[in-house]
Every structure is written in C-alpha cells, then in structure tokens.
Amino acid sequence: MTVTVSIPTPLRSFTAGQDSVQLAGDTVGQVLDGLLATHNGLKRHLLQEDGRLRNFVSLYLNETDIRHLASTSTPVRSGDVLTIVPSIAGGSPAVEAQPTLSHAEVLRYSRHLLLPEVGVNGQRKLKAARVLTIGAGGLGSPLTLYLAAAGVGTIGIVDFDVVDLTNLQRQIVHGTSTLGRPKLESAESRLTDVNPNVRIEKHATRLTSENALEIIEAYDIVVDGTDNFPTRYLVNDACVLLGKPNVYGSIFRFEGQASVFYAKEGPCYRCIYSEPPPPGLVPSCAEGGVLGVLPGIIGSIQALETIKWIIGAGDSLVGRLVLFDALKLRFRELQLRKDPACPICGDNPTIHELIDYEAFCGIGAEPSYAGPEITAEELRREMDEKGSNLVLIDVREPHEWDIAHIEGARLIPLGQLPERLGELDGHAEIVTQCHHGARSMKALQVLKGAGFGRVRSLAGGIDAWADRVEIGMPRY
Amino acid sequence: MTIRLSGVLVEEIRREGELAYPAECCGVLGGRIAGENKEVSRLVPMVNHRTDDPRRYLISPEDLLRTTADLRQSSLEVLGYYHSHPDHPAAPSEFDSAHAWPWYSYIIVRVDHGRAAELTSWVLEEDCSAMRQESLEVLSEV
Numbered sequence: 195m196t197v198t199v200s201i202p203t204p205l206r207s208f209t210a211g212q213d214s215v216q217l218a219g220d221t222v223g224q225v226l227d228g229l230l231a232t233h234n235g236l237k238r239h240l241l242q243e244d245g246r247l248r249n250f251v252s253l254y255l256n257e258t259d260i261r262h263l264a265s266t267s268t269p270v271r272s273g274d275v276l277t278i279v280p281s282i283a284g285g286s287p288a289v290e291a292q293p294t295l296s297h298a299e300v301l302r303y304s305r306h307l308l309l310p311e312v313g314v315n316g317q318r319k320l321k322a323a324r325v326l327t328i329g330a331g332g333l334g335s336p337l338t339l340y341l342a343a344a345g346v347g348t349i350g351i352v353d354f355d356v357v358d359l360t361n362l363q364r365q366i367v368h369g370t371s372t373l374g375r376p377k378l379e380s381a382e383s384r385l386t387d388v389n390p391n392v393r394i395e396k397h398a399t400r401l402t403s404e405n406a407l408e409i410i411e412a413y414d415i416v417v418d419g420t421d422n423f424p425t426r427y428l429v430n431d432a433c434v435l436l437g438k439p440n441v442y443g444s445i446f447r448f449e450g451q452a453s454v455f456y457a458k459e460g461p462c463y464r465c466i467y468s469e470p471p472p473p474g475l476v477p478s479c480a481e482g483g484v485l486g487v488l489p490g491i492i493g494s495i496q497a498l499e500t501i502k503w504i505i506g507a508g509d510s511l512v513g514r515l516v517l518f519d520a521l522k523l524r525f526r527e528l529q530l531r532k533d534p535a536c537p538i539c540g541d542n543p544t545i546h547e548l549i550d551y552e553a554f555c556g557i558g559a560e561p562s563y564a565g566p567e568i569t570a571e572e573l574r575r576e577m578d579e580k581g582s583n584l585v586l587i588d589v590r591e592p593h594e595w596d597i598a599h600i601e602g603a604r605l606i607p608l609g610q611l612p613e614r615l616g617e618l619d620g621h622a623e624i625v626t627q628c629h630h631g632a633r634s635m636k637a638l639q640v641l642k643g644a645g646f647g648r649v650r651s652l653a654g655g656i657d658a659w660a661d662r663v664e665i666g667m668p669r670y
Numbered sequence: 671m672t673i674r675l676s677g678v679l680v681e682e683i684r685r686e687g688e689l690a691y692p693a694e695c696c697g698v699l700g701g702r703i704a705g706e707n708k709e710v711s712r713l714v715p716m717v718n719h720r721t722d723d724p725r726r727y728l729i730s731p732e733d734l735l736r737t738t739a740d741l742r743q744s745s746l747e748v749l750g751y752y753h754s755h756p757d758h759p760a761a762p763s764e765f766d767s768a769h770a771w772p773w774y775s776y777i778i779v780r781v782d783h784g785r786a787a788e789l790t791s792w793v794l795e796e797d798c799s800a801m802r803q804e805s806l807e808v809l810s811e812v
Binding site for chain 2: 202203204205207239250252254257259277279280281282283284285286310313314315319458506
C-alpha cells in the first residue's frame with residue numbers, strides 16, 4: 195500500500211523541503227515508522243520519549259483523526275493521505291483566579307453558557323463581579339432582578355426608602371406583601387428568591403458627598419437609578435474620581451434615556467449636562483407621573499449594559515445616548531463627545547473632590563412662594579358659611595381632576611391661569627388648591643400679582659382634604 | 671526571515687484582539703514565501719476552543735486542516751499564527767514557548783483594557799529553547 199504523508203511547513207526542513215512523502219505500509223503505525231526511519235529529524239517533533247505521539251500533534255488519515263479510528267493500528271489503503279497537523283495553542287501569563295461554577299449553577303445558567311459571548315468564562319466573570327445600584331425604585335427594580343437572575347455575584351443597593359402603595363405600579367422588585375417595609379429588605383427577599391447564589395449588600399443610607407466615595411470604591415460598576423439631580427451629579431463625580439463606569443438611566447412620563455459614562459474612554463454626565471436645570475423646572479415622577487413599563491425598559495437596558503461590560507461583549511453605550519419614546523415606540527441615538535472643558539473630566543479639571551450637590555442644584559435656594567394658607571378643616575367650615583362667596587380654584591390638571599376633586603371647586607390649570615384671570619371676580623374671596631399645596635401657592639402669587647387681594651392657598655392640597663375632611667375620597 | 675504584512679491586516683489583527691477582549695483571539699497567517707520573506711496576504715480568524723480559560727487559546731486540528739486545505743486552493747500556505755494577550759505584554763508566555771512549533775511566525779498583539787496596543791512577531795529558536803522576536807515589516811497601503 196502506498197500512502198502520501200503530508201508534511202506541515204515547519205517540518206519540511208526535515209524532509210528536504212518536500213511537502214509530501216510517499217511511503218509504503220499496511221497500518222498508520224507502519225507508515226509512521228517508515229517516515230521516521232527515512233527522516234530521523236522528525237522524531238523529536240512527533241514523538242514523546244516513550245515513543246508515543248506527542249500531545250500537540252494530530253495525525254489525520256484523510257479527513258479523520260486516527261484517535262477516532264484504531265490509532266496507529268488503523269489500516270491504510272493505497273491512495274490514502276496521512277496528514278500531520280500541529281495543534282496550535284498558547285496564551286498569556288498569569289491566570290487570574292475566577293470563581294468556579296457548581297453543577298447547579300451550570301444548569302441554572304445553561305442558556306447563558308450556550309452563548310459563545312458569555313460561555314463559562316463570562317459566567318464566572320459575572321459571578322466575580324460587584325455591581326452597585328443606586329436606588330431600589332423604578333429603574334432599580336428590573337435592574338436588580340435581571341442582574342440577580344443573570345448571576346452577578348454581589349449586588350450592592352443604596353436606598354433608605356420604604357415600600358409605598360404608589361411604588362407598586364412600576365417597582366416590580368417589591369410587592370403588596372412588603373408594603374411598609376424598607377425597600378432594601380423587600381428587594382433582598384425577592385432577589386435571593388430569584389437567585390440564592392447572589393449576595394446582596396445593603397446600604398441603608400442616602401448617598402451623600404461624605405459617604406459616596408467609600409461606598410462606591412468597593413464595587414466594579416455603578417448603576418445609577420436615581421430620580422433626582424443632586425444624586426445624579428454626585429454619582430457621576432464620584433465615579434469619575436474613582437475611575438468607575440457609571441451606567442446611567444433616567445425616565446420621565448413616557449420618555450427615557452440611557453448611556454454609559456466612563457470618563458477614561460468617553461464623556462461623563464457633566465460633559466453632556468454641565469449645569470442642572472433650575473429647580474422645579476423638571477418635575478419628578480411623583481409630580482409628573484411615569485408610565486410603569488418605562489422604567490422596566492430603561493432599567494433593563496441598564497442591566498444589559500452592565501452585563502455586557504462585565505463579560506466584555508458587544509459595543510457599550512460609552513459615547514452614545516439612547517433616547518426612548520414609549521408613545522411613538524421609537525429609539526433614537528445621539529453621539530456624545532467628551533467636553534475638553536468639563537470641570538471634572540476635561541483637560542483642566544477644577545473639581546477634585548465631591549462638592550455640595552444640593553447647593554449646586556439650587557435646592558434650598560428656590561424662590562419661596564410663602565403666602566397665606568388655609569387648612570382643610572377651616573376651608574370646610576368657611577365653604578359651609580360663605581357658600582358661593584368663597585371661590586375655590588383647583589389649579590391641577592384635568593386628568594388629576596378626574597381622579598378626585600372637591601365639590602364646588604372650579605378647574606383652572608395653573609398654566610392657563612394667567613390668561614383666564616378675566617373669568618374671576620376681582621372682589622371675590624379666593625382659595626387656590628392643588629395636590630399637595632405647592633402649585634396652589636404659585637397660583638396665589640399669580641393672583642396677587644394681578645391685583646387679587648383676598649387669596650389663600652389650601653395647605654396640604656386635596657391630599658390633606660381627603661385625609662382629614664372628606665374621608666373616603668381617593669388619594670393618589 | 672522577515673514577516674511582511676499590510677497595514678490593513680495589522681489593523682484587522684488589532685481589531686480582532688479588541689473584539690475578543692477580555693478573552694484571546696487567535697487565527698492563521700496565510701501567505702507565500704518569497705525569498706527570505708514571509709509575505710502574509712490573508713488572515714483566517716479561528717475559533718478559540720479554550721472556553722474554560724480566557725488566557726488560553728487552542729486551534730483545533732480539524733479547523734487547521736480545513737484552513738490549510740482552503741489556503742492551498744489559493745496557492746497559499748500557513749506561515750504562522752496570531753493571538754492576543756489581554757492586559758499582558760506582547761511577548762510569548764512560557765505556555766506559548768512550550769507549545770510553539772519551529773519555523774512558524776507567532777504574532778502577538780497586546781490588548782489593554784479592550785484597546786489594542788503593541789504588536790510583535792516571534793519564532794522558536796532552532797534548538798527549541800525559547801522564542802526570539804523576528805523582524806516584522808508593515809507595508810503601507812497601495
């Protein structure tokens with residue numbers, strides 16, 4: 195039997211440059227012996243000292259590894275091709291110890307392990323990862339649920355709030371059974387039920403300039419699920435100072451945005467928003483409302499970016515801002531650029547430590563809308579006494595009016611008030627009323643400014659009324 | 671011998687290293703021998719069969735056999751291999767030297783925090799004792 199032995203380039207110096215050699219034999223072993231007899235130099239590259247084939251050499255008879263046949267006893271036929279295939283391996287030094295996965299974890303994460311982008315290595319990285327989420331509210335709920343389910347080893351949560359009935363429309367990590375309990379405890383019990391392998395580190399505090407660096411330092415990645423500007427700037431600055439990635443998300447009514455701020459490679463939050471908006475301009479979710487699914491979408495994007503960051507897959511949102519419009523169901527993307535003049539991550543930074551973020555955002559320095567107030571109980575009494583001589587103006591929005599309103603009140607939303615002053619009797623005694631008493635105080639200023647003399651604002655708004663006067667009225 | 675390849679191919683190796691980060695990328699350098707030079711004209715990215723450890727790579731013999739045959743169709747041969755060192759210098763590790771074959775060129779690209787850095791080429795010494803850096807010439811684009 196004459197067989198062709200194909201020689202790989204590195205070994206051709208031992209076969210006088212020939213890329214193949216014709217040899218006779220009945221088995222692979224015999225052909226191999228013939229090869230080594232005529233080309234002795236090949237021996238140390240193909241065989242171990244004990245005469246067996248080296249580990250990183252494979253012999254293929256036509257298309258098949260001889261290890262899958264009868265090894266060196268495999269019979270050969272004329273015209274067969276025996277190919278020497280070097281096995282090519284290598285790697286970098288210093289193998290970092292990653293946690294291993296138990297059999298139960300392998301099963302739990304099997305859908306991850308099937309993805310080459312995650313695989314065993316990615317899953318071990320997730321297990322080793324330490325992620326800090328700021329807030330266990332609307333964004334924090336889907337975020338922590340998905341991170342826990344994905345097998346992120348340690349999840350730190352900063353929150354100091356308790357679970358309230360108005361939270362449950364969107365904060366799906368909490369439930370009816372945990373109403374009134376601290377959000378940290380509520381989240382912990384749900385998350386450890388989702389995945390008992392996950393360690394929850396609870397930080398029952400408000401994040402402040404005093405504690406932020408110490409808390410954040412112990413984590414690899416920070417995910418910002420806050421709903422207010424001072425904390426957002428605080429998280430940004432602390433992450434820039436510590437060199438940590440900040441997975442950002444924010445939501446309002448039907449719109450959301452997300453990005454990854456990582457000053458080492460791209461812009462930070464301050465590069466995009468150098469100044470906070472004036473206080474009161476952007477209402478919070480409590481004032482402006484939010485569609486419950488929206489934080490589910492944006493928080494899930496944050497979870498996605500966090501997981502991608504940990505396993506090193508795909509393109510991160512560094513340098514990109516994703517804008518989501520739920521009503522139009524449309525995603526848009528803005529390219530973000532690092533601002534060389536950024537006060538914290540620019541060329542000549544002026545911020546080297548954490549500052550007073552309440553003051554930076556103008557909180558506490560808002561123009562005060564002090565004015566005469568009336569309590570809910572007094573209003574009840576005066577309405578009964580004065581009848582139509584007392585005009586009650588509800589300055590809330592029509593959809594709030596639909597939830598509940600005080601019998602006899604007149605709806606004039608705050609935004610329409612200046613142009614509808616003509617509808618009001620200048621000599622009438624007026625009480626302005628809203629949800630909690632803030633807008634009604636602004637309305638009072640509008641009326642005073644327009645010359646109305648006898649105006650008071652309902653302290654605590656319709657909420658106080660529902661609490662103490664008209665028991666049974668729905669509250670929101 | 672000197673290994674020569676175009677800037678485009680160098681960029682491709684760097685990009686692959688970045689994409690694979692923090693794991694290692696690996697692939698085959700296909701080309702021709704021209705006098706004292708190895709002229710690389712084609713890169714064939716290979717599947718890294720070591721999924722248990724991000725700091726190792728392994729090209730399966732089946733894949734290599736197929737790639738060698740494909741290259742031969744275009745009258746090209748395997749001149750060597752490339753792989754990345756995530757967060758480590760572009761110098762062969764002990765593991766690299768222990769598994770290296772003579773004659774082949776081993777291009778290593780360092781990838782630092784996801785960004786490709788220096789790129790070098792290495793060959794095994796005749797006596798198989800260690801690897802030595804070989805000269806690598808990057809051809810400008812035509």
